[in-house]
Amino acid sequence: MSAPLLTSVIAGRPVAASPASGRYAVTNPATEEPLATVAFASAEQAAEALDAAVAVRDRWAATPVRDRIALVESIANVLEEERESLIATVVAEVGMPRAQAAVQQVGAAIAAVRDAVQDAPELLEPEVIGAARVESVAAGVVVAITPWNYPLYQAALKVAPALVAGCPVVLKPSEVTPQSVLALADAFATARARLSERGILIPGEVLSVVLGDGVIGEQLVSDARVDLVSLTGSTRAGIAVQRAAAAGVTRVSLELGGKSALLVLPGTDLAAAVDYGVARCLVNTGQTCAALTRLIVPRADLDAVERLVSAALARHRVGDPEAETTTLGPLVTRAQRDRVRSYIDAGVAAGARLIRADAGEAADTGDKGDSALPSRGWFVAPVAFSRTAPDMAIVQEEIFGPVLVIQSYEEVGEGIALANGTAYGLAAGVIGPSRETELAVAPRLRAGIVFVGAARPEPRAPFGGVKSSGFGRERGPHGLAEFLVTQSFVAAVEVGA
Ligand code: NAD
Numbered sequence: 001m002s003a004p005l006l007t008s009v010i011a012g013r014p015v016a017a018s019p020a021s022g023r024y025a026v027t028n029p030a031t032e033e034p035l036a037t038v039a040f041a042s043a044e045q046a047a048e049a050l051d052a053a054v055a056v057r058d059r060w061a062a063t064p065v066r067d068r069i070a071l072v073e074s075i076a077n078v079l080e081e082e083r084e085s086l087i088a089t090v091v092a093e094v095g096m097p098r099a100q101a102a103v104q105q106v107g108a109a110i111a112a113v114r115d116a117v118q119d120a121p122e123l124l125e126p127e128v129i130g131a132a133r134v135e136s137v138a139a140g141v142v143v144a145i146t147p148w149n150y151p152l153y154q155a156a157l158k159v160a161p162a163l164v165a166g167c168p169v170v171l172k173p174s175e176v177t178p179q180s181v182l183a184l185a186d187a188f189a190t191a192r193a194r195l196s197e198r199g200i201l202i203p204g205e206v207l208s209v210v211l212g213d214g215v216i217g218e219q220l221v222s223d224a225r226v227d228l229v230s231l232t233g234s235t236r237a238g239i240a241v242q243r244a245a246a247a248g249v250t251r252v253s254l255e256l257g258g259k260s261a262l263l264v265l266p267g268t269d270l271a272a273a274v275d276y277g278v279a280r281c282l283v284n285t286g287q288t289c290a291a292l293t294r295l296i297v298p299r300a301d302l303d304a305v306e307r308l309v310s311a312a313l314a315r316h317r318v319g320d321p322e323a324e325t326t327t328l329g330p331l332v333t334r335a336q337r338d339r340v341r342s343y344i345d346a347g348v349a350a351g352a353r354l355i356r357a358d359a360g361e362a363a364d365t366g367d368k369g370d371s372a373l374p375s376r377g378w379f380v381a382p383v384a385f386s387r388t389a390p391d392m393a394i395v396q397e398e399i400f401g402p403v404l405v406i407q408s409y410e411e412v413g414e415g416i417a418l419a420n421g422t423a424y425g426l427a428a429g430v431i432g433p434s435r436e437t438e439l440a441v442a443p444r445l446r447a448g449i450v451f452v453g454a455a456r457p458e459p460r461a462p463f464g465g466v467k468s469s470g471f472g473r474e475r476g477p478h479g480l481a482e483f484l485v486t487q488s489f490v491a492a493v494e495v496g497a
Pocket residue numbers: 145146147148149150172173174175212213214215216217218219221232233234235236237238240241255256257258288289290398400426464465469
């Protein structure tokens with residue numbers, strides 16, 4: 001069977017593939033088999049999607065909030081019904097092991113859509129300041145641009161709150177993982193049909209999905225009719241988007257890369273800290289923006305930490321994402337695999353000590369190097385680097401693969417400086433012998449999200465970075481607020497009254 005041709009969905013309707021525009025072959029990263037071909041939208045089609053969003057902007061903002069909430073709740077219900085097929089799509093496109101994808105990709109996406117309605121009544125409530133009545137109103141036409149690592153979840157985190165807030169959305173997902181995002185457009189179509197049976201008419205123009213690469217993204221962002229651009233992606237893309245949006249004084253919300261550190265304080269239970277740190281580094285084969293990719297430990301503990309890291313790496317099983325025992329799938333594309341390999345080569349060339357899985361614990365797969373990996377697919381065995389210098393590329397740059405970097409310190413102050421010592425500031429963690437020691441350090445970490453102890457992510461807490469990790473916030477009430485703008489209605493008060 002030939003791979004299906006995927007086309008953009010504009011104003012609620014799939015459009016014909018433009019013969020002259022680009023194509024992208026979507027491939028299963030575990031099998032290297034073709035999954036689909038993406039037909040990039042033409043420049044005219046991208047403009048049509050914006051025309052539709054602009055045309056419906058005022059009508060959607062004036063649609064009663066209960067109807068907007070009904071739409072988003074209905075989308076959540078459809079996604080729930082499609083849960084199993086969505087999991088299969090995400091596993092095939094991203095390569096994340098099935099059990100993890102079920103929770104962290106699809107389960108999280110459905111929860112994010114449901115969550116978007118929760119805070120609407122309170123946030124949309126007007127406020128009175130002096131003679132002014134201050135309303136939170138829809139920000140206007142939104143261009144949402146998303147990456148490939150959690151495709152459905154990242155799209156849901158933007159589309160659902162934007163629609164609840166009253167903003168029409170033009171979504172431009174990564175061309176690498178389009179199918180799970182098109183499933184959101186399908187859910188929107190089904191939800192519209194269901195609501196129309198209840199007499200609630202939702203205009204198709206409120207959601208378009210424009211397929212393409214960064215060139216199409218840049219065209220959308222550069223259009224001065226756009227009121228808000230919400231991008232999740234690399235810092236490189238964030239800089240380009242902010243520059244392009246500046247011409248139209250368009251507001252931007254940027255969720256960018258990270259190089260997050262877990263700082264282990266003196267006296268910590270090292271085995272537990274290393275297990276937590278390695279697991280939080282390797283989630284989605286390291287292709288997670290908030291992954292804790294640097295482990296910063298007291299110098300006196302370095303030898304013990306290296307042994308523990310090697311043993312922890314050995315407990316991971318790399319292979320078929322469909323297999324129950326697999327904990328690490330492939331990298332998403334051949335290019336990403338090659339990029340990760342080149343960082344590993346760079347680390348070795350820079351003189352850092354390469355740590356592989358402890359072969360003693362991993363007797364079933366030999367040395368756990370790349371030679372033990374499946375013969376097909378873009379797999380890389382997880383590794384760590386120790387004896388690193390702070391200025392090495394592997395320490396400073398986002399690798400987005402299964403590569404942990406270990407750094408060491410003499411004094412806690414030096415450890416904090418190392419943790420803060422990259423351009424990024426998305427997440428950080430501190431783990432110590434007591435909550436008191438952790439809390440003494442946590443506020444000194446410059447990051448948008450700080451994990452205190454072996455904490456799990458909190459799905460409704462604001463998520464976003466500082467420094468080169470950007471400045472947007474997603475999730476929960478703060479995520480909804482990103483799509484609102486205040487409007488002050490100042491009433492004349494009689495002089496002397
Ligand atoms: P990417 O920056 O290459 O692409 C992200 C999206 O931006 C894609 O849809 C792409 O087509 C688009 N894009 C690229 N250049 C553009 C431009 N000039 N104008 C408009 N759009 C443009 O990122 P990726 O490789 O898809 O994803 C990985 C990156 O995303 C990593 O850096 C990761 O840290 C980051 N990320 C951040 C978060 C977060 O919440 N902070 C979450 C997930 C991923």
